[in-house]
Amino acid sequence: MQLFINHINKDVTLDEVGLKKLSSILVFKELNKKEFLIKPGEAANTMNFIVQGCMRSYYLDKNAQEHTLQLGIEQWWINDLYSYLSRKKSRMYVQALEKTLLIQIPRIELEKLYIEVPEMSHFFRIKIQNAYVAVQERVIDSMSDDAYERYENFRKAYRDIEQRVPQYIIASYLGVTPEFLSYLRKKHS
Amino acid sequence: MQLFINHINKDVTLDEVGLKKLSSILVFKELNKKEFLIKPGEAANTMNFIVQGCMRSYYLDKNAQEHTLQLGIEQWWINDLYSYLSRKKSRMYVQALEKTLLIQIPRIELEKLYIEVPEMSHFFRIKIQNAYVAVQERVIDSMSDDAYERYENFRKAYRDIEQRVPQYIIASYLGVTPEFLSYLRKKHS
DNA sequence: GAAAAAACTTAAGGTATCTTAAGAAGCGAA
DNA sequence: TTCGCTTCTTAAGATACCTTAAGTTTTTTC
Numbered sequence: 195m196q197l198f199i200n201h202i203n204k205d206v207t208l209d210e211v212g213l214k215k216l217s218s219i220l221v222f223k224e225l226n227k228k229e230f231l232i233k234p235g236e237a238a239n240t241m242n243f244i245v246q247g248c249m250r251s252y253y254l255d256k257n258a259q260e261h262t263l264q265l266g267i268e269q270w271w272i273n274d275l276y277s278y279l280s281r282k283k284s285r286m287y288v289q290a291l292e293k294t295l296l297i298q299i300p301r302i303e304l305e306k307l308y309i310e311v312p313e314m315s316h317f318f319r320i321k322i323q324n325a326y327v328a329v330q331e332r333v334i335d336s337m338s339d340d341a342y343e344r345y346e347n348f349r350k351a352y353r354d355i356e357q358r359v360p361q362y363i364i365a366s367y368l369g370v371t372p373e374f375l376s377y378l379r380k381k382h383s
Numbered sequence: 384m385q386l387f388i389n390h391i392n393k394d395v396t397l398d399e400v401g402l403k404k405l406s407s408i409l410v411f412k413e414l415n416k417k418e419f420l421i422k423p424g425e426a427a428n429t430m431n432f433i434v435q436g437c438m439r440s441y442y443l444d445k446n447a448q449e450h451t452l453q454l455g456i457e458q459w460w461i462n463d464l465y466s467y468l469s470r471k472k473s474r475m476y477v478q479a480l481e482k483t484l485l486i487q488i489p490r491i492e493l494e495k496l497y498i499e500v501p502e503m504s505h506f507f508r509i510k511i512q513n514a515y516v517a518v519q520e521r522v523i524d525s526m527s528d529d530a531y532e533r534y535e536n537f538r539k540a541y542r543d544i545e546q547r548v549p550q551y552i553i554a555s556y557l558g559v560t561p562e563f564l565s566y567l568r569k570k571h572s
Numbered sequence: 573g574a575a576a577a578a579a580c581t582t583a584a585g586g587t588a589t590c591t592t593a594a595g596a597a598g599c600g601a602a
Numbered sequence: 603t604t605c606g607c608t609t610c611t612t613a614a615g616a617t618a619c620c621t622t623a624a625g626t627t628t629t630t631t632c
Contacts, residue, residue, distance in 0.1 A: 255527035263522065276519055279512045319508070323468045326511065329518045330465050333452065336525055337558045338444035340588070360609060369526045374589055376611050529618070549579060563619055565581055 198243060198297050201269055205320050206313040215311055219303035225249075225290035231272075232288040238277035240298040241318070244270050247294025248358050251286045252366065262367040265355050272296075275325055291359055341370045342378045387432060387486050390458055394509050395502040404500055408492035414438075414479035420461075421477040427466035429487040430507070433459050436483025437547050440475045441555065451556040454544050461485075464514055480548055530559045531567045 198220075202208060208216065221240070225231060231249070232238055249272045252262040263286070266272040277284035278301065299307075308315040335344055345368055349356055356364065362372035370378075387409075391397060397405065410429070414420060420438070421427055438461045441451040452475070455461040466473035467490065497504040524533055534557055538545055545553065551561040559567075 253523065259527075261523070261526045263519075276516055280516055322511065322515065326515045326518065327465055327469055329515065329522060330452075332522055333518060333525070334442070334450070336522070337450045338448075362609065370588095371590060372610075373591085373612085377589090377613095380611080551579065559618095560620060561580075562582085562621085566583095566619090569581080 195245075195297075197245065197269065201243070202317060206317045208311070208313055212311040212313060215307060216314065219299060219307060221298040221300065223296045223298050225294045225296065227290055227293055230287055230289050231296070232274055232277070232284050232286060234285050234287065235283050237281065237283055238274045238288075239301045240273075241278070241301075241304065242272050242288075243297040243299075244268055244272060245295040245297055247296075248291040248355070249289065249294055250291055250359070250363060251288045252363075253286050260363075260366045261369070262363055265352065265359060265363075265367060267355055267358065271321060275322070279322075291363075336369060341368060341374065342382060344368045345375065345378060384434075384486075386434065386458065390432070391506060395506045397500070397502055401500040401502060404496060405503065408488060408496060410487040410489065412485045412487050414483045414485065416479055416482055418479050419476055420479070420485070421463055421466070421473050421475060423474050423476065424472050426470065426472055427463045427477075428490045429462075430467070430490075430493065431461050431477075432486040432488075433457055433461060434484040434486055436479060436485075437481040437544070438477065438479050438483055439548070439552060440477045441552075442475050449552075449555045450558070451552055454541065454548060454552075454556065456544055456547065460510060464511070468511075480552075525558060530557060530563065531571060533557045534564065534567060 199208075199213065202216070223231075223242075225247070231242065232251075234253070244266050246268055248265075248267045250262050250266070251264045251272065251274055252260050254260060264272060272288060274284040274286040274288060276282070277286070304314070304318075308318075335347060339347065345364075348364065348368060361375060365372040365375040368375065388397075388402065391405070412420075412431075414436070420431065421440075423442070433455050435457055437454075437456045439451050439455070440453040440461065440463055441449050443449060453461060461477060463473045463475040463477060465471075466475070493503070493507075497507075524536060528536065534553075537553065537557060550564060554561040554564040557564065
């Protein structure tokens with residue numbers, strides 16, 4: 195909980211009142227390993243902060259292949275932001291890869307909070323901007339770099355995560371088959 | 384100009400006062416074919432609405448290959464949103480593909496306007512959300528679809544643009560070589 | 573309207589990545 | 603500790619896409 199407040203305070207400064215109002219709308223949620231937070235057809239109606247654990251979002255393409263879009267551990271936000279922002283049904287699975295504890299902020303309360311505590315509006319604007327930047331980075335990467343370069347980039351950017359998720363999920367994040375990632379690792383070792 | 388106002392009014396409702404304040408900070412800018420709005424090393428400090436013409440943003444990868452990230456015609460916004468939002472220097476070229484007339488909103492004025500006319504803050508929040516959704520869509524496409532499917536998607540989504548830009552630019556948007564796109568078109572015709 | 577420049581096509585040979593299939597290794601549950 | 607499930611590896615054959623290079627068509631410029 196203190197961790198969460200510190201996290202918010204990195205980007206904005208909340209006073210006592212703001213903090214109290216924020217605290218009052220938080221919801222704690224626990225997920226077991228492999229449990230889903232969101233499934234296709236559902237809507238994302240909360241912002242979700244990982245207090246402890248590890249999660250990912252992914253979808254199935256027309257050949258039922260998994261593609262991982264986001265990975266997160268402690269102090270990351272995880273969501274189907276597409277669904278949250280557009281208010282459309284999700285196409286994603288958002289799943290715990292370990293036993294995970296989340297702090298959730300329901301959209302309805304959050305939008306009220308934006309008015310009373312403009313810092314929070316500012317905070318999430320920054321988060322959404324960062325999300326945009328991250329996705330754009332990924333488009334650029336996928337057009338410029340080959341699979342092994344993307345793997346190296348991934349290892350740099352996600353050093354803490356790499357150890358905690360199975361390799362086939364990393365492959366599905368990079369956009370290659372697990373077999374090919376295995377081949378690349380051998381080739382470069 | 385009326386066009387621009389209608390465009391804004393699609394998403395938010397501005398009163399007389401708001402409209403006047405908005406109008407007072409607009410800047411018109413004309414670009415000749417092939418002229419650049421932004422080059423690598425510069426910073427994006429305006430929002431840019433295309434009144435007439437056609438533009439694209441692209442970057443060069445380490446092999447000096449062009450990759451087109453955004454295409455736009457009349458009534459689209461064009462920018463290096465990454466640079467605008469993060470305030471970092473751009474890695475992009477933003478270039479006119481035809482003689483183009485823009486309406487620009489400088490960041491400094493716009494941020495003041497956000498306070499006086501909150502509808503504009505709302506408006507650009509929606510635009511940035513849409514931009515996020517579009518980029519995410521693209522990541523999903525590039526992982527799920529082969530080149531020809533991406534080409535068909537592109538033609539559906541950008542019917543009006545397809546006619547106006549050279550095919551090698553479409554190829555660089557899809558992430559394939561011009562030769563390969565040419566081959567695909569023949570194969571499926 | 574001719575010359576120059578830009579864009580598009582074709583084709584051969586090459587490379588990155590996929591598919592399938594099988595076995596090996598690691599790991600959680602009883 | 604062992605069984606069963608999940609994950610990882612290996613390898614052969616297939617395919618999507620790239621590179622190079624040359625020729626053709628279209629567009630621009632003077």
